[in-house]
Amino acid sequence: MPSSDQEQQFYRVLSEYRDKADGKVPEDQLTRWVTPDDGPSIANAGGIRSQRIARAPAGSAPAFIYLFTSHVRTVFDNPWTDKIDHDTATVEYWGDAKFGKERSGGNRLLRQVLSMPPENRPPILHFVRVRVGFVRFSGLCVVREITERDYEDSEGNHVSNLFVQLAILDAPEVSAAWIRARVMEGPDADFGPFAPAAWQRYRTGELVALSPVHANVRLSEVTPMALATLTINDALKLLISQIERDGYIYQPWQIAAYITAIRTRPFVILAGVSGTGKSRLPALVARLTGMPAPQRVAVRPDWNDSSEVLGYTDLQRRFRPGMVLQQMRTAASDPCRFHTCLIDEMNLARVEYYFAELLSSIEDCVPDAHGGFRSTPVLMQQVPDEDAHWQHQFLPPNLSLVGTVNVDESTHTFSRKVLDRAFTIELSHVDFSESPTPTAQTEQSSPWTADMLISKCRRVADVPISDTEFPGILGQTNDLLTRINRLLVYSQMQVGYRIRDEVSIFTWNAREVLSSFRTRAGIAVDPLDLAVMMKVLPRLTGSSGALRQVLAGLIELALTGQDGSLHSDPTEAVTAWEQNGRPGSVEGAALPMTHARLCQMWQRLEHEGYTSFWH
Incomplete structure (x- = not known):
């Protein structure tokens, strides 16, 4: 017995x-x-x-x-x-x-x-x-x-x-x-x-x-191996400490922003200079959350359609599924784990050429039986009958598309269609005075489940009516974006409802892990400020006089929190930023990170006659 x-x-x-x-x-x-x-x-x-x-x-x-x-x-x-x-x-x-x-x-x-x-x-x-x-x-x-x-x-x-x-x-x-x-x-x-x-x-x-x-x-349910008592706030704190003990240097807010971004949208762009850990961060997060290692897709400069990404029909009338389409199928058949598809150096080719179908399908989503949202079928081409199962493949809720970007003269810029559908997180902070101190870690079960990482709400209308905090977050977002749009409309770069929804839901998701939105020195980072920098500023590019006036008004708005004027003079604010060592965040500003990046963009416009969000 x-x-x-x-x-x-x-x-x-x-x-x-x-x-x-x-x-x-x-x-x-x-x-x-x-x-x-x-x-x-x-x-x-x-x-x-x-x-x-x-x-x-x-x-x-x-x-x-x-x-x-x-x-x-x-x-x-x-x-x-x-x-x-x-x-x-x-x-x-x-x-x-x-x-x-x-x-x-x-x-x-x-x-x-x-x-x-x-x-x-x-x-x-x-x-x-x-x-x-x-x-x-x-x-x-x-x-x-x-x-x-x-x-x-x-x-x-x-x-x-x-x-x-x-x-x-x-x-x-x-x-x-x-x-x-x-x-x-x-x-x-x-x-x-x-x-x-x-x-x-x-x-x-x-x-x-x-x-x-x-x-x-x-x-x-949480599996027997999971630490079910940990909230997502505690789990993220543990993740940040594990990454640091592994000897890697990231600002806690960068890790918090990455987790919050994939909980908001299935498409995230990690930008920055080479060697700052853009590809490493998704791999670390996957390993330490007990999820599958990211599947890497290396972009080539000659990609001008979606053949390598989604697939093509060969001369023998056999459909050859692309790398991203295969990863969608893998994730869909494994709903208990969160998967990541890493699109490495994605701007070596024009993203809107090889990613067009995916960009459209990200927007066209429906509720999934396992929770979250999945896209409608991504393939627009007709495939042979024996391969018809690929015709119905969708982007599942437990798959995130993460692109890495090196911005230099050899790469392509992003269109607004791409930027509107992604959260852009920059990993360019380098401080050689901060030395990694790896320490031994004992093996332990991960508290993370796929349910903690998938997006529960894609639009404002998806947020439960019973949530008492969201109306305040939405009202604050609407007020800020309305004042920003009064300036952006002058150069026809204003934002729409999609960005409103993403900024407000990102800020709403961030409230659960607010203590992790901080620098290594312990200075708090405002998720709304960060969301505006990620979703609005990458749209601003060019050399026109209209853009110059828009930047001036935005600098005033980000510094004071009041309506900015197209006729304001940002010289004093930009000079103070430069004399302070060109920090990534300006202490005392209404939107500290947004204000610092706007000062950098203004300075580049002054010196080179052209500016963009990217270095």
Whole structure:
């Protein structure tokens, strides 16, 4: 009989468990849990494994089959992408054939299962490797269909592989006691006290699929490995301290702004001089929040359409999905984790050329069943019928597009269409007097879940009416942007409702983590000031007399908080800023960071006859 502790061992759908690959390690929640005393363990055979029945003759059906899907390695190296969909209670799983090795051990096991009558087939437990040392339980599954399909891999090799379609049974939790009993007793354990009711019904010929209610309950819960007591404010403080202990220097407000931006919009631009950690920041955040490593897309100067990003149909009428489209599919099939697609040096080519469809789809969004918002299908081209599933691919709520930007003479400027749809965070602060001091960190579970990072509200209308703080934030935003627009209209650069919504929702989201909006010296940073600098100032570029007057009025407004005049003289304010060492924030100004950047833009206009937000 199992002990009381063993009776509490359950695999719950969409919960995570520690896999140390060693049943002797006390922390192990996979091999250790499923292995009976003096009984057989899981065979160590890659992604398709079996666990035999004790004392069963050779060639007998196994007690269990374990299927593992890995999202640790990039899917761009694997033309077969597994899909787990808890809304439809299905799993699409590819076998383990490779070029030159079609007859693999895992596929032989799957063929053995197919040859059995359905009532004699062993139960299948499906797991996803969410990160090193952890797996997430997808559910108790049975085979619906196994077919053989031919695929042309990235090197042009034709490979025959098995395509397995599984149904997830209506068993929101599976007792490890049943697993151990079935290993020792075989199918006789299926009608014992620990067997799931859904499996018992399947044995009698009735297939009951997992209810979406059960799946959604699991999605809303914090996994066993998470520190559920931490609020997002505490979690962000921990993240900032972890990054600092790793030896990296960022201003706390930069990390807070990055997290708040991806919680507001799915598109963020990190700008700055080379070597200031633009690509490193998303990687650090992903690793320390327990999310998948960002998938990097390196932009080339010759990109003039979306072929590399979304895909194209080749001369053989086969659709070749682009790198970003593949990442969308990966994220959509993994809703419990937040994914990041890093578009490196995105302005080496004209962004509006290769990113046009995505820029449009970011705006065209609908509520998603897992929470947050997803886009409508991103592909505008027609694809062949056999690749029609790509035609419906959308940008899921748990995927953020993060672009890095080096601004120099060899790169392209951004159009307003691009800037209006992104939050621009600059990482140009360099202070060599601040030395990194890395310290040893003990491994600990991450308190972050995907739900903490996805955007809950995309427009002002999405904010719950019951929220008592938002009307004040919206009123303050409306007042400030109205006064800014009185100046911008003179040069036809005024902002619209989209930017109003983004500034107000960014400021609203920031209130939950307000203590992290500070410099390393502890000086508070106003999220509204930061949002105005990120969303309004990048639009200002040129050399016209109208722009000159607009900058003068904005400098007055940012300094005093009062309406600015197109005829004001900013010389005194700019001189004071320069004599103070050209700081990134002007103490005492109504909008300290916005005022400092406006002074810099004015000075560049004076010296070079042209100015922009970018250095």
